[in-house]
C-alpha cells in the first residue's frame with residue numbers, strides 16, 4: 001500500500017477526456033516520476049491530488065485518508081506541498097518573507113490571530129527560513145522583491161517554500177523548466193540531498209530526461225490521459241511502447 | 252522598546268510629537284494677518300484631522316494589507332456614532348463607555364457584513380460592501396427612526412435618563428461630554444505675541460487615541476498576521492497551497508478595520524454628541540478610500556497624511572471666496588486682478604473639490620504610492636548626495652502596487 005493511492009480517476013473537460021481511468025500508487029520514501037508528452041494530463045492529475053480539481057470519478061487516498069472534497073489548504077495541512085508549473089510565489093514580498101509564510105503555516109495551522117507578535121522577533125521561524133535559504137543558495141537574495149527575480153530563481157524559491165514545510169509528499173510540476181543547466185544540476189543535488197536526509201516522498205513531472213533518470217525510483221508514462229506503463233527507470237528506457245509514444249514523439 | 256524596532260520607535264515618536272504639538276504646528280500665522288485663514292489649529296478642525304486619521308489607519312489595515320477594497324466603511328463609522336450617542340443618552344456623559352460601546356457594536360456589525368461580503372473578492376466584494384452600507388444608510392434614514400431619529404439625527408435631550416449621570420446639567424441645560432469631569436469642549440487659550448494657540452481637552456483625548464491606534468496598526472503591520480494579510484493581497488493561490496485559509500484572515504482584517512471606524516465614529520460623537528444618517532452615506536465611504544490612496548496605500552503614515560490633506564482642503568480651501576481673492580490680488584492693476592480672480596475662482600471656495608480631484612489624479616498618475624512615495628523619492632534624492640549607492644543585496648523591496656484585486 002503506497003502513501004498515495006489513485007484509483008480509477010476520470011476527468012473530462014467538455015469533450016476532452018483529460019484523464020481516463022488513471023491508477024497510480026506512489027510508495028513511501030521514493031521518487032516517482034510522471035512523464036508524458038504535452039497535454040498528456042500530467043498537470044491535471046496533480047490538480048486532482050491537491051484539491052484544485054475534483055475528479056469526475058475515482059478515489060485519491062493519501063496515507064489512508066481521502067483527499068477528495070477537502071479544500072487545498074486542508075490537503076496541504078495533511079502534508080502535501082506542491083510546486084507549480086508556472087511559479088506561484090508571493091511576488092510583492094521579499095524572498096525571506098516568502099519562505100517565512102510556510103514556516104508559520106506549518107507551526108500555526110490554517111489560521112491564527114498572531115497580531116501582537118513581531119515577525120522579526122520570531123527567532124525560531126527566522127532561523128528555519130534562513131537555513132532553508134542557505135540550502136537553496138539564496139541567502140544573498142533574501143531582501144529582494146521576489147517578483148523581480150529570474151524564472152529559475154522563482155522556481156528555486158517556490159521549491160524552498162515547499163521544502164521548508166517538511167511535507168510528507170512533495171509534488172513537483174516541471175521543477176527545472178526555465179532553469180540554466182547549472183541551476184538544474186543544483187536542483188538535482190538539492191532534491192537528492194533532501195531525499196537522503198528526510199523521510200519524504202516525491203512525485204515529479206519532468207520533461208528533462210536527465211533530471212528524471214537522476215532522481216526517479218519509478219516512472220509512470222502517461223499518454224492521452226492513460227498510464228501506459230509503470231516501471232523502473234532502466235526498464236522504461238528500453239520500453240518499445242514508451243519510445244513510440246513519448247521518446248519517439250519528442251524527437 | 253514597546254516591541255518595536257528602532258526605526259518604528261522613531262516613527263511613532265514623530266507621530267506622537269506631531270499630534271501633541273499640532274496646536275502650534277497648524278497655527279503658524281499670527282492672528283489677524285492676511286494668512287491667518289490658512290491656520291488649521293482650531294479644535295474643531297484638529298479633532299477632525301485626528302478622527303479621520305484613525306478611520307483611515309484602520310481602513311488601511313484592510314485595503315492596504317489585503318487589497319480588499321471596501322466601499323462601505325462609513326457604515327461602521329455611523330454605527331459607532333449612534334452607539335456613542337445612545338450611551339450618552341442612557342448611561343452618562345463620560346466618553347469612555349461611549350467609545351467602548353462604539354467599538355464593540357461596529358465590530359459586531361462588521362463581522363456580519365464582512366462574513367457575507369468576503370464570500371466574493373475583487374469588484375464583487377466592493378459592490379457588496381457598498382450595497383450593505385447604502386442599505387444601512389437608508390434604514391437609518393427611515394425604518395429605524397426609533398433608534399436613529401431619522402432625518403433629524405440622534406441628539407441629546409433633557410429627558411434622557413442618563414442613569415449614571417444627570418439628565419440636566421447644573422444650569423438646567425443639556426450636559427456636555429466629559430472624561431471624568433474634564434469637559435471635552437474646554438479649551439485653554441494661549442496668547443503668544445500676535446499668535447493664538449488653542450489647547451482643547453477633546454482634541455487631546457483624540458490625539459492620545461490616535462497615537463495608540465497608530466501603535467496598534469504598527470504592531471499589526473509587523474506581525475505574522477500582517478504578513479499573512481500581505482500574502483493574501485499578493486497571491487491567494489499560493490496562500491491556499493501553503494496550508495493557509497484566506498477567509499478568516501480577511502475577515503479578521505475586516506473586523507479590525509470596522510472597529511477602527513467605530514472608534515472614529517464614537518470619538519466624533521464624543522466631541523459633538525449627535526449622529527446623523529449622512530455619516531453612513533457612500534460619499535463618506537469613498538472619502539476614506541481617497542484618503543488612503545492619496546497618502547499611500549499600505550504604508551503606516553500615509554493614511555494619516557491623506558486624511559489631513561483632504562480635511563484641510565475641505566475646510567480651508569472651501570473658505571476662500573471671491574472677496575478673499577480680490578483682497579490677495581488688490582495690489583495688481585484692475586484688469587489683471589479680475590483675470591486672476593477669474594482663473595483662480597473655480598479652484599477655491601465651492602470649487603475645492605475640483606482642486607482635490609486634480610491633486611488626486613496627479614498623485615495617482617505620477618506617484619502611485621501616494622504622498623509617502625513622494626516623500627521617499629525626495630529623501631532618496633537627498634541621500635544620494637551624501638552616500639554612493641548602497642549594498643545591492645540590502646536594497647529594499649519595491650513599493651507594492653497600490654491597487655489590488
Ligand SMILES: Nc1ncnc2c1ncn2[C@@H]1O[C@H](COP(=O)(O)OP(=O)(O)OP(=O)(O)O)[C@@H](O)[C@H]1O
Pocket residue numbers: 013016018036037038039040041042043044045085
Ligand atoms: N481547466 C481546464 N479546462 C479545460 N481543459 C483543460 C484544463 N486543464 C487542462 N486542460 C486540457 O487537458 C489536457 C491535459 O492538460 P495538462 O495540463 O494536464 O497536460 P500536461 O501533461 O501537464 O502537459 P504539459 O506537459 O504541456 O504541461 C490538455 O489538452 C489541456 O488543454
Ligand SMILES: [Mg+2]
Pocket residue numbers: 042043044085173
Ligand atoms: Mg503540465
